[in-house]
Amino acid sequence: MNGSAVADPLASNLVSEGRPCHFPDPSRGFKCALGRDLPDNGVVSASPALVLILFPFSPVPDVPLHFQSVSELAALLEAKTITSVELTQAVIARTQAVEERIKAFNSYDAADALAQAAASDARRAAGQALGPLDGIPIGIKDVIAVTGQPLTASSKMLANFVSPYDATVTQKLKKAGAVVWGRLNLDEFAMGSSTENSAFHTTRNPYNLDCVPGGSSGGSAAALAAGEAIATLGSDTGGSIRQPAALCNVVGLKPTYGLVSRYGLIAFASSLDQIGPFTRTVEDAAITLQAIAGHDERDSTSVKIEIPDYRTALKTKKGPWRLGIPKEYFGEGLDPEVASAVEKAISYYEKLGCEIKNVSLPHTEYGVGVYYIIATAECSSNLSRYDGIRYGHRTADAKDIVDLYFKSRAEGFGPEVKRRIILGTYVLSSGYYDAYYLRAQKVRTLIRQDFLNAYNEVDAIITPTTPTPAFKRGAKADPLAMYLCDVYTIGANLAGLPGISVPCGFSSGGLPIGMQLIGQPFMEADLLAIANAYDSAHNWGRRTPEL
Amino acid sequence: MKYEAVIGLEVHVQIKTHSKMFTRVAAGYGQPPNTLTDPVVLALPGVLPVMNKAALDAIIKAGLLLGCDIAPLCKWDRKNYFYPDSTKNYQISQFDQPICLNGSVEIELPGPARNIQGEHKSIALTRIHLEEDVGKLNHGAFDSLVDYNRAGTPLMEIVSEPVIRSAEEAYAYLTSLRATMIYGGISDCDMEKGQLRCDANISIRPVGQTELGTKVELKNLNSISYVRDGIAHEIKRQIAVVESGGVIVQETRDFDGQTGTSHSLRSKEMAHDYRYFPDPDLMPVKVDEAWKARLRAECPELPFAKQTRFQADYQLPYTLTSVLVWDRALADYFEEAAQLAGPGKAQAVGNWIVNDLLRELGAAKLDLADSKVRPSHIAELVKLIDAGTLLTNAAKEVFIDMAATGETPAAIVAKKGLAAAPTDTAELEQWCRDAIAANAKSVAEFKAGKESAINGLKGPIMKASKGKANPKLVDETLRRLLAEA
Incomplete structure (x- = not known):
């Protein structure tokens, strides 16, 4: 536990000294402990009473452990009010209670989690607690390697694969004392925006079980929203953290490319993939990022830079900021309720004294096209290793080596993965490389330049995270319609920039809405501070679904 | 008709490093199968390559020794193909920007006699690039086994221009190249251990023709002598095919050094599209002047x-x-x-x-x-x-x-007690006088200027002394007496 932590969050969060409430207080409806109405009190709510019907909060005055934030629980653990075993038991119990409906996990190992929790408690008893994550159960997307645990990528190809090694982020979480908890569902090999492409099952959106949680890190977002973990890790190649975060009312951060090691992350598209946290608050995102960021000698694309104290930066970086609104992100296809929620968030920043500027990212329209060339090209090569020779699915009857490859891969991969491998193989083929891959790389450079030009004028860019709130399962059978879910998030991946989705309200149908903030390279401290200025005043992410 | 051969060699040289090209596991030979492996070598889900700088040092040094232009950037590409000897089903290699360009290998052709220096010639190089070696397949009667100990070993591919004209030149080229690599400490080049491997591209054309003939690739040339024998055999084979009215087919042939015969492995229709593209897992590495200067200073x-x-x-x-x-x-x-x-x-x-x-x-x-x-x-x-x-x-x-x-x-x-006995100069001088007296012909020849004639006198002296006379003293004494006479 570091020195800046609040000793008693229950006491400090409710006092009116400029520090906003950290969890909802049902008796006050949408009023905050500051004693005034929030600038935007829900998108559609005419009255607090109506909202209360739509989003009934826990009837008990205390938020159950499984819905508390990392920062709150860290304080409780430090004060020895609770133990990690109690907390982990609470999370396991909650998981057992709701998982049948949510289906966020591919697997979890309760005994292993409790053993880690007991070790954390022993450390703490010996006065050797490791920091704010010590004893906190953190769920892991099932593309990130954990020694001795399954690593399936939600694919039949790896259904029986158990990792013999830890990803660097896993090692870092373990060093920070976290309880590494559960294997979270995703679209097969992180290819998709709904978890419907999982070979095992589709995860449900905790706010509406008929809706998808988004994807590809849908399990990570849904588990957190449903109280099945205190924080989770996901990976983001074109929006796979931010999009499900927006759809499940949680904070999702995709760091700058190169800030977090990719070693041990099953590669989808190497030049776009980045691991990042899902949390209930921006402050929790800062705490979790702190643990996983930093250069790794096992990943040549991880960058050697000084890692600042992100949590402290939330307090020290106060703005006012210059925020850019790109017109290309507020055009056709944007749901009016989403637009309205994001515009309200923007007007809040304006009230804080921020300068709101219109900016242009003129190459935005090429983003999805460029993405589906580069990402598929890289994945066609990255997924070649799944051949049934050394591990993974191998066909039962193969005549010869070529037959073994064909059948093992035909049986092991699902349709979306095959589609992308075929696309990627095509764009890299002799005679097509220059027209597709090389040109896409050039346009990618232009897209990055768009952002860098904008950052001459603004500190960050605000956009909706997704065009619409969560959609029904099966609603987007057309792959192209599904690809457009990531239209606002892809730019940050192509440009390698940090992006964060922050909950900013609900639709009239009771579905969460997220706002995206895109920051400058390796300036996560600033991005988090900007996001926190809104999040700590609104705390949409502290609302919980009725399950 | 007279024909000339056009030969280009592709030589693979394993670089002698402690660890593999893209991971820390030891590189080595002769270990139990699949013991020199780790998650990266086995291409487990999620692993990433990290470049071994010692291997880059070695290839730059090789390039400097061979007078190559060293590229300012070491860039990596993926060569995609499916085969069980590769764990990723792509090989990390260098496609359009090899680290070394141009350069040459100096060779000495056989002289007219063993003790006479032969003609020197410079064989131009096209490029040298760095890549990772692949595993080894062992085919049994009912199954095939793969050993990944070799997989990921740093490997240089040295490509010559098609300027080699004979099997002898190819032999001299490999001898010189091999010595250069060993001298530079770059590789031990033990062909039995696969540390140096050679493929030859061979075509023939009538002398005077500038247009190239159809080339045949010769593989599995397991020793420098086999390279020479294989090329000589292939040149003869191609000439025989053409002379009998046949056409050379573009193909890959396997040469068996033991029997001195070759057979076709595959024809051109099997050619791959390797779908090369820059490896996104590896950042290009800048090679600056200071780096080159440091390695130049180490060049022997x-x-x-x-x-x-x-x-x-x-x-x-x-x-x-x-x-x-x-x-x-x-x-x-x-x-x-x-x-x-x-x-x-x-x-x-x-x-x-x-x-x-x-x-x-x-x-x-x-x-x-x-x-x-x-x-x-x-x-x-x-x-x-x-x-x-x-x-x-x-x-x-x-x-x-x-x-x-x-x-x-x-x-x-x-x-x-092997020291020569202290010389009795009087006795020695008598032996010399006796020899001069008894060998008038040698004396005359020596005096006429035939320096070697003096040896005709030394033999009898050695005999008289039973081999114990000090040759140096004998020589001096003889010359003194001959001068006096």
Whole structure:
């Protein structure tokens, strides 16, 4: 536990000294402990009473452990009010209670989690607690390697694969004392925006079980929203953290490319993939990022830079900021309720004294096209290793080596993965490389330049995270319609920039809405501070679904 | 019709590093199958490559030794193909920007006789690039097994221009290239261990034609001699095909060095589209002038330069230098011994090394480094002979003892009482006078200027002395008496 932590969050969060409430207080409806109405009190709510019907909060005055934030629980653990075993038991119990409906996990190992929790408690008893994550159960997307645990990528190809090694982020979480908890569902090999492409099952959106949680890190977002973990890790190649975060009312951060090691992350598209946290608050995102960021000698694309104290930066970086609104992100296809929620968030920043500027990212329209060339090209090569020779699915009857490859891969991969491998193989083929891959790389450079030009004028860019709130399962059978879910998030991946989705309200149908903030390279401290200025005043992410 | 061959060689050389090209697991040979592996070598889900800088150092050094242009950026590409010897089903290699471009290999063609230096020629290189080696397949009757110990070993591919014209030139090219790599400490180039492998692209055309013929790739040339034999065989085969009205088919052929025959492996229709693209897992590495300068400073003198210097500085004959300079350790050994022996004794030192030491090492199957005979021993031996303390026959005995015990020549001479007897100058002078009297013809020839005629007088003297006369003293005495006469 570091020195800046609040000793008693229950006491400090409710006092009116400029520090906003950290969890909802049902008796006050949408009023905050500051004693005034929030600038935007829900998108559609005419009255607090109506909202209360739509989003009934826990009837008990205390938020159950499984819905508390990392920062709150860290304080409780430090004060020895609770133990990690109690907390982990609470999370396991909650998981057992709701998982049948949510289906966020591919697997979890309760005994292993409790053993880690007991070790954390022993450390703490010996006065050797490791920091704010010590004893906190953190769920892991099932593309990130954990020694001795399954690593399936939600694919039949790896259904029986158990990792013999830890990803660097896993090692870092373990060093920070976290309880590494559960294997979270995703679209097969992180290819998709709904978890419907999982070979095992589709995860449900905790706010509406008929809706998808988004994807590809849908399990990570849904588990957190449903109280099945205190924080989770996901990976983001074109929006796979931010999009499900927006759809499940949680904070999702995709760091700058190169800030977090990719070693041990099953590669989808190497030049776009980045691991990042899902949390209930921006402050929790800062705490979790702190643990996983930093250069790794096992990943040549991880960058050697000084890692600042992100949590402290939330307090020290106060703005006012210059925020850019790109017109290309507020055009056709944007749901009016989403637009309205994001515009309200923007007007809040304006009230804080921020300068709101219109900016242009003129190459935005090429983003999805460029993405589906580069990402598929890289994945066609990255997924070649799944051949049934050394591990993974191998066909039962193969005549010869070529037959073994064909059948093992035909049986092991699902349709979306095959589609992308075929696309990627095509764009890299002799005679097509220059027209597709090389040109896409050039346009990618232009897209990055768009952002860098904008950052001459603004500190960050605000956009909706997704065009619409969560959609029904099966609603987007057309792959192209599904690809457009990531239209606002892809730019940050192509440009390698940090992006964060922050909950900013609900639709009239009771579905969460997220706002995206895109920051400058390796300036996560600033991005988090900007996001926190809104999040700590609104705390949409502290609302919980009725399950 | 007369034909000329057009030959280009692709040589793969394993770089001698402690660990593999993109991970820390040890690189090595002869270990139990699949023990030199880790998650990266096995391409487990989620692993990433990280470049071994020592391998990049080595290839830059190789490029500098061969006069290549070194690219300012080391960039990596993926070569995609499915085969079980590759764990990722792509090989990390260099496609459009090899680290070394141009350069050449100096070769010496066979001279008119063994003791006469042959013509030198420069074989131009196209490029040298760095990549990772693949695993090894072992095909059984019912299954195939794969061993990934070799997979991921740093590998250089050295591509020559198609300027080699004969099997002999190819042989000389590989000999010189191999020596250069060993000299630079880049590889041990043991072909039996697969540290150096060679594929040859061969075509023929009528002399005078500029257009190239259809090329055939020859694989599995497992020794430098097999390269020579395989190319010679292929040239003959192609000429025979053309002369009998046939057409050369573009194909890959396998040469069996044991039987001296070749057979077709595959034809061009099987050609791959490798779908090369820049490896997004590896950042390009800048190679600046300081980096190159550091490696240039480590570059050793190469065999041909050394040969020229040995001939000039030590007055060594070609036959000795042609043995000494091809092995860096042997050349260094010679220089150390020659320095210790002092001026005028280098040739004697060289003779002892080339004739006696190498024979002794061969008989005992020893490496030079393991021999008990050190350069100081050779120097001392030569000095004892020169001083007349040790006669030739006794010196041979001292050498054998020295090789067995590692004792100094002086100690062995003392131990065995091998010192030449103190010379009775009167007796020696009488033997000389007798020899001059009895060999008028030799005397006349010597006086007429035939220097070697003096040897005709030495034989009888040695016989009279039962081999114990000090050759140096005999020589001096004879010359004095002949001058007086």
